[in-house]
Amino acid sequence: MTDPITLRASAETVAASLPALLAQADQLASTVIMGEHGRRRAGMGDHFWQYRPAQTWDEARLIDWRRSGRSDTTYVQDKEWQIAQTVMMWIDRSASMSFSSADSHPTKAARAGVLMTALSLLLLRGGERVGVIGADIPARRGEAQSMRIAEWVAQADGSDYGSPDDAGILPNSRAVYMSDFMGDLAPLETALTRAADRGVSGTLFQILDPAEEDFPFDGRTVFQSMGGSLRFETQKAGDLRTRYRERLAERKDRIAALARTAGWQYGTHHTGDSAQSALLWLYTATEQTR
Known part of the structure; x- marks a missing residue:
């Protein structure tokens, strides 16, 4: 059982971060020009x-x-097609996402949290139903739902690497998965297969720190997972650069292949790049997955 004092301290920390998260997400969402929402597809409607x-x-x-x-x-x-759609979201809240290689850009978790909250704001303001996969947050409409999503986003799950699932995804809905996808890809493959079998279309969005892409390490280096379960020390980190980049490229190709097989879209983002461009890509991709 969790110690009540520890639980309260954790809750207060989460609550303190919510106003800033929501303010940043709202500001980011306002940069995406929407106009009057329309799904731009022929069907039932008045417009x-x-x-x-x-x-x-x-x-x-x-x-x-x-x-x-x-x-x-x-x-x-x-x-215009005016029937509200259901969009289910999941972001990786594992320890791996807490990594940042420099003070000049946010952790992967911080960027993912802002992007997910901002995307939910855009979709909710457009009349969609939005919920969270694997959490007790069923799809609902209205901006109050963004607070529930932000509260969930702000809490870590304690695992070393994220393990996506398909719990709570309704048939023929849409989904968005955000993660660094650095852990075992088997759960992702299982979740995508099950979702595709139910007619779910969606987007995989991989968020990486620039150092994870470039591997700028040389000399003696100790590599350790953020959760502490893995540790590797080398005297010549630079000698691993080519092999690391090849392995990362292979992993990204596999994720892209999983997305194609499921009929989903796949995108990547580096935390040193613009959050605005990432949100615009996500919003466009989510609107196109129907």
Whole structure:
């Protein structure tokens, strides 16, 4: 059983970080120009989307006679698809995500938390239902849901490396997984297979520290996992650079292949790069996975 004093201290630490997290996420979300939300897909709805030439299967009542009268072509109006969608999210909260190689950029966990919260704000403001995979946060609408997500984001899970699952994902919904994907990829493969079998489309977003990509180490170096379960010491770290980069490239290729097999999208982001560009890519990818 967790010590109540320790539990309270942990809760107070999480609560203290929430205003800053939400403020940063809200500011980041405001940089993505949305306009009035529309899903840009023909279907049920009240908002006009586009004119298109009538097809043989279109009913006569759908024809826009005023627009058709201005040309030799018969046109119908398409309406925007206004049915709210469900988007389920998961971010890696393991010790591995707490790594940062320099004070000039955030930890992977901090960047992932801001991106996930900002993305949820954008989707919720667009009328979508958003929830968290593997947590007691079912998909709901309304900006109050962003507070629940932020509270979950701000808590570490204590494991060395993240282990994604598919718990709580509804059939035919959308999903977003954010992680460094540095641990065992078997759970990810299992989760993607199960999700794809249920018609779930989604996005894998890999977040890495620049040092994890470049491997700028030389001489005597001690490598240790953030959770302390792994440790490796070498006198010639520079000699490992080429082999490390090859292994990382192989891992990224495997993740990309898993995404393709499941019909998902795959993107990467370095914590030294712009959070705004990462959010824009994520938002666009999430809107396209339908």
